[in-house]
Amino acid sequence: MTIERLNMLFVGVGGQGVLTASDIAAQVGLDLGLDAKKSEVHGFAQRGGVVESHVRWAPVVGAPICEKGTVDVLVAFELLEAARWIDWLRVGGTVVVNTQQITPMSVSVGDAVYPEKEALLAALRKRAGRVVAVDALPIAEQAGSTRTMNTVILAALSTLLETPPEVWERAILRRVPAKYGEVNRVAFRLGREAAGA
Amino acid sequence: MKQLLSGNEAIARGAWEAGVQYASAYPGTPSTEILENFARYPGIRAEWAANEKVALDNAIGASFGGARTIAVMKHVGVNVAADSLMSVSYTGVFGGLVLVSADDAGAFSSQNEQDNRNYARFGKFPCFDPADSEEARQYVGVALDLSEQFRTPVMLRTTTRLSHSKSAVEVSPPTERAFEPLPPFKREKEVTRVIIPAVARKRHPEIEERLRQIAEWAETAPVNRIEWGDKRLGIVTVGIAYQYVREIFEGFSILKLGMSYPLPMKMLRDFAEQVEQLIVVEELDPFVEDQLKAAGIAVAHGKDIFPMCGELTLAKVRAGAVKAGLPVAPIPPAVPPIDEVAIPARPPALCPGCPHRAFFYNLSRQKRKVMIAGDIGCYSMGVLPPFQAMDMLISMGASIGMAHGFKQAGGQEKAVATIGDSTFFHSGMAPLASAVYNRSNITVAILDNRITAMTGQQENPGTGKTLQGQETQEVDITAVVEAMGVKYVKEVDAWDVEAVGKTLKEATAFEDGPAVMVVKGACVFIPEYKPLPRLEVIADQCIACGLCFKVGCPAILKSEEVFEKTGKPKAVIDPLLCTGCTVCAQVCPTDAIVPMESDYMAGR
Ligand SMILES: Cc1ncc(C[n+]2csc(CCOP(=O)(O)OP(=O)(O)O)c2C)c(N)n1
Ligand code: SF4
Numbered sequence: 001m002t003i004e005r006l007n008m009l010f011v012g013v014g015g016q017g018v019l020t021a022s023d024i025a026a027q028v029g030l031d032l033g034l035d036a037k038k039s040e041v042h043g044f045a046q047r048g049g050v051v052e053s054h055v056r057w058a059p060v061v062g063a064p065i066c067e068k069g070t071v072d073v074l075v076a077f078e079l080l081e082a083a084r085w086i087d088w089l090r091v092g093g094t095v096v097v098n099t100q101q102i103t104p105m106s107v108s109v110g111d112a113v114y115p116e117k118e119a120l121l122a123a124l125r126k127r128a129g130r131v132v133a134v135d136a137l138p139i140a141e142q143a144g145s146t147r148t149m150n151t152v153i154l155a156a157l158s159t160l161l162e163t164p165p166e167v168w169e170r171a172i173l174r175r176v177p178a179k180y181g182e183v184n185r186v187a188f189r190l191g192r193e194a195a196g197a
Numbered sequence: 198m199k200q201l202l203s204g205n206e207a208i209a210r211g212a213w214e215a216g217v218q219y220a221s222a223y224p225g226t227p228s229t230e231i232l233e234n235f236a237r238y239p240g241i242r243a244e245w246a247a248n249e250k251v252a253l254d255n256a257i258g259a260s261f262g263g264a265r266t267i268a269v270m271k272h273v274g275v276n277v278a279a280d281s282l283m284s285v286s287y288t289g290v291f292g293g294l295v296l297v298s299a300d301d302a303g304a305f306s307s308q309n310e311q312d313n314r315n316y317a318r319f320g321k322f323p324c325f326d327p328a329d330s331e332e333a334r335q336y337v338g339v340a341l342d343l344s345e346q347f348r349t350p351v352m353l354r355t356t357t358r359l360s361h362s363k364s365a366v367e368v369s370p371p372t373e374r375a376f377e378p379l380p381p382f383k384r385e386k387e388v389t390r391v392i393i394p395a396v397a398r399k400r401h402p403e404i405e406e407r408l409r410q411i412a413e414w415a416e417t418a419p420v421n422r423i424e425w426g427d428k429r430l431g432i433v434t435v436g437i438a439y440q441y442v443r444e445i446f447e448g449f450s451i452l453k454l455g456m457s458y459p460l461p462m463k464m465l466r467d468f469a470e471q472v473e474q475l476i477v478v479e480e481l482d483p484f485v486e487d488q489l490k491a492a493g494i495a496v497a498h499g500k501d502i503f504p505m506c507g508e509l510t511l512a513k514v515r516a517g518a519v520k521a522g523l524p525v526a527p528i529p530p531a532v533p534p535i536d537e538v539a540i541p542a543r544p545p546a547l548c549p550g551c552p553h554r555a556f557f558y559n560l561s562r563q564k565r566k567v568m569i570a571g572d573i574g575c576y577s578m579g580v581l582p583p584f585q586a587m588d589m590l591i592s593m594g595a596s597i598g599m600a601h602g603f604k605q606a607g608g609q610e611k612a613v614a615t616i617g618d619s620t621f622f623h624s625g626m627a628p629l630a631s632a633v634y635n636r637s638n639i640t641v642a643i644l645d646n647r648i649t650a651m652t653g654q655q656e657n658p659g660t661g662k663t664l665q666g667q668e669t670q671e672v673d674i675t676a677v678v679e680a681m682g683v684k685y686v687k688e689v690d691a692w693d694v695e696a697v698g699k700t701l702k703e704a705t706a707f708e709d710g711p712a713v714m715v716v717k718g719a720c721v722f723i724p725e726y727k728p729l730p731r732l733e734v735i736a737d738q739c740i741a742c743g744l745c746f747k748v749g750c751p752a753i754l755k756s757e758e759v760f761e762k763t764g765k766p767k768a769v770i771d772p773l774l775c776t777g778c779t780v781c782a783q784v785c786p787t788d789a790i791v792p793m794e795s796d797y798m799a800g801r
Contacts, residue, residue: 038363041357063440069531090532105751127533
């Protein structure tokens, strides 16, 4: 059975490639013959703020943003952000989380502490139907460039959805500059392997 | 071919397809990408103006010459352009003129969330409100046609959600087109392009009549349409709100307005008569609702159940409907937020390597003796920890005027105004001239990062490059300031912590009129910025004094290692973020921060 409709929420930190990844995910929806919309909030130009991007697939999509409680897959590029956005997930929904931890200014100036990794993962597991954690940065490095981190994460996401992986790979390769084609191909394969495909 | 385009990309596309040959804009979220995209099409000219009024004036000149044109700005930019806007409604236009106003419902990156539909009623011109990218593309052409048919300026209003969401648009690759010069300028016998009082008085009744005719046109315009369904409930909606309505009120009757002003009142009245209960769903102000009520149409629900403040969302529309007992599906259960661990906030911060850092570090150390009037740009983050060095900020260009007014009214502290290069050109020159003229001893720090950074790095008159990437004359800020008669003018290297501090002290001590320091250094996102070898902390040398945390750099983290004597955490630098700017190294009292031995990233 193929997917008819899907709500995804991509979250992370500015500079991580969240917006490119969500663009690609929306394109995959179109390529699958569905209608697709995506919507993003990226704040200011600087690096380091919270980035959120909604992607919806359906035969006909209305609103470009999801409703709280209807997100089928939360795709978090950063561990703390997964925790921040978990209440958008539908009951029984899936979380794909990159376990990278990026210290927010509130923590480095000493106003707050970054929670323990295990405590965050446990809190996510308690709430989601399924949590797939990948450590995407070293995998991207292994593929040949840290810039392929978002490809690794998309690869992991692609293993959870009943969609042909070629559609994802093609959409990724169309989007990245030609000279990064090969590293992205490797990153896609490694990402799928890491997610257990 | 179906392509995913953002609302902004679609507006650019629509403008090009409709034959716009000149466009002018000042950047501002969420509008910026419209001109950036339009500039890539063939056969057109597109420019960054110094501010929004200049952009609109440029467009008016183009229109008066006979060209189709758009002026593009964010919602608050329309305030800057409003003087010309109100009067070009009176003169009327020649070539089609569309003002694209990108509103920011939700105030995601703005100083307010004003609803610019109000300008349409205020200025007596029509306003179009597309609901997705395809409509955004089409409406530009419809608006330009209408503009020429009724010789009126037209507003096309987008919002952050529309501008920054992508939906499918049917487009083919752009065909080649050559730039066409205008026909010879025709001087009329009876002047209409010169808005003197006699012309204004004569034109006013004609404008009222024009508006009446446009309302008539709206009755049958395809942009306003009814989707009949269950008539127990009729929903009037406009703009992006339509997307929420069609999901939440699926199956009921919807009147979708493609324009919020003037309204097709006959159509609305007919609709109201045929449905049992009429409600209005619109973002921000009760703009349509109030017009319906004024026309005597019964509105069962509107802003009594849907919020006036902030962006609408599916959740807010559903919650309002559920509360009022309207027949919609219940609120979906969601997983509970995490409360067993505290989730720290992630406020924005100056980037690693940012040229504003050394200035704000110094300013925060000297701030006890000064009052700081800020301005709008990346440097607005000077208000956040660890600097907390900004006491007032109100609108673009206001810093210098506020600092001056504070002093002239008898303010006892030294007054420092901080303003960026783009903002200086936007609206900083007039207040500086005024301060020189009226002789206040304010300090003006022009933070010249060689770009308009906050909105995503756009060129400006000081950068030597045009929107379309051509080399051009660079307006020299220091020379401008000197020419105004400022007696203390000094340029300083943005990353030289000591020099910046010394200059700031000198400038604030200066007592012969305004003192201006130009803090020069490129934003890390432009090619002019040259990263240096990255830095690392020699842990054995770090005494955990915490001074480097005070420069507020996202790359400087608390180490797990503590300094034994005090038990405080030492510093460590994230090599993925560091750009080697050395500001932290300069403030370190023990010289514990040094370049990494061999850095493959150096000179990237
Ligand atoms: C009237 C108005 N127009 C546009 C904007 C959007 N805007 C916010 S900051 C900014 C540019 C600031 O550039 P600059 O002064 O050079 O500072 P930088 O961000 O480069 O530090 C702009 C255009 C606004 N807030 N108000
Ligand atoms: S975008 Fe440029 S000016 Fe803005 S905070 Fe980053 S480095 Fe500084």
